[in-house]
Amino acid sequence: MPKVGLFNIEAKQVGEIELSEVVFGAEVKPHVMHQVVVALLANKRQGTQSAKTRAEVSGGGIKPWRQKGTGRARQGSIRSPQWIHGGIVFAPKPRDYRVSTPKSMRKVAMKSALTSRVQDNQFLVLESLELAAPKTKEMIKILNAFEAKKTLIVTAESNENVYKSARNIEGVSVIPVNNINVYDLLKFEKILITKDAVSKIEEVYA
CATH class of the missing domain: 3.40.1370.10 (Ribosomal protein L4/L1)
Structure with missing residues (x-):
């Protein structure tokens, strides 16, 4: 002993x-021990982070300009990800990180x-x-x-x-x-x- x-x-x-x-x-x-520690730390995560996709941000219902003839790149919405105030690509959403x-x-x-x-x-x-x-x-x-x-x-x-x-x-x-x-x-x-x-x-x- x-x-x-x-x-x-x-x-x-x-x-x-x-x-x-x-x-x-x-x-x-x-x-x-490694597996249990990883699970313990994962279970401490709140998983409350959230951002809006292009479907959720406000505005952008109308096409900003016509498709052809302006000389500018074609755009369908001012809330596309490449625009300022646009949606986030693959936006994080609330989820459960719990590992059993x-x-x-x-x-x-x-x-x-x-x-x-x-x-x-x-x-x-x-x-x-x-x-x-x-x-x-x-x-x-x-x-x-x-x-x-x-x-x-x-x-x-x-x-x-x-x-x-x-x-x-x-x-x-x-x-x-x-x-x-x-x-x-x-x-x-x-x-x-x-x-x-x-x-x-x-x-x-x-």
């Missing part, structure tokens, strides 16, 4: 914690991402993370102790004090464990996670 250090908020190791072999010692499958991925694939991708972070020694487990009040200075002190810059902080439950303490720090994000996803696990350089959050991950994915 993989083992990692257990730290306090001063970055001092206070023990070790055994991780589930099924979740944190799985085979890393980059191609599955099987639940089993998402599960494999999550295990792969967690295992890769443990193997890279960028998975730091905290004994607990409790702040008496929202203090950005306190959070910066904790991050500096771990030499952590681009960091994802994972808590067992929504923690308002931790969230408010970190929300103004560039490159740092705080999420409860039930909101973690493969993209966030791979995007950040380090993962700071509480011991209780690790237990919840193992309950779901073991």
Whole structure:
């Protein structure tokens, strides 16, 4: 079973914690993680962009000049795409970019991402993370102790004090464990996670 250090908020190791072999010692499958990340990013797209085709712009009902004899190029409408204020060729329309991925694939991708972070020694487990009040200075002190810059902080439950303490720090994000996803696990350089959050991950994915 993989083992990692257990730290306090001063970055001092206070023990070790055994991780589930099924979740944190799985085979890393980059191609599955890639597919899931692509789907996650596609599903974030709103797909609300829209422009008008020549059939939808106003005006242009009459032929601007006669077909022959003027010396000018033939034109059928002042709302053709080559005209100023004309329609857009192949105009984008609202659409759904959603990509569906099987639940089993998402599960494999999550295990792969967690295992890769443990193997890279960028998975730091905290004994607990409790702040008496929202203090950005306190959070910066904790991050500096771990030499952590681009960091994802994972808590067992929504923690308002931790969230408010970190929300103004560039490159740092705080999420409860039930909101973690493969993209966030791979995007950040380090993962700071509480011991209780690790237990919840193992309950779901073991």
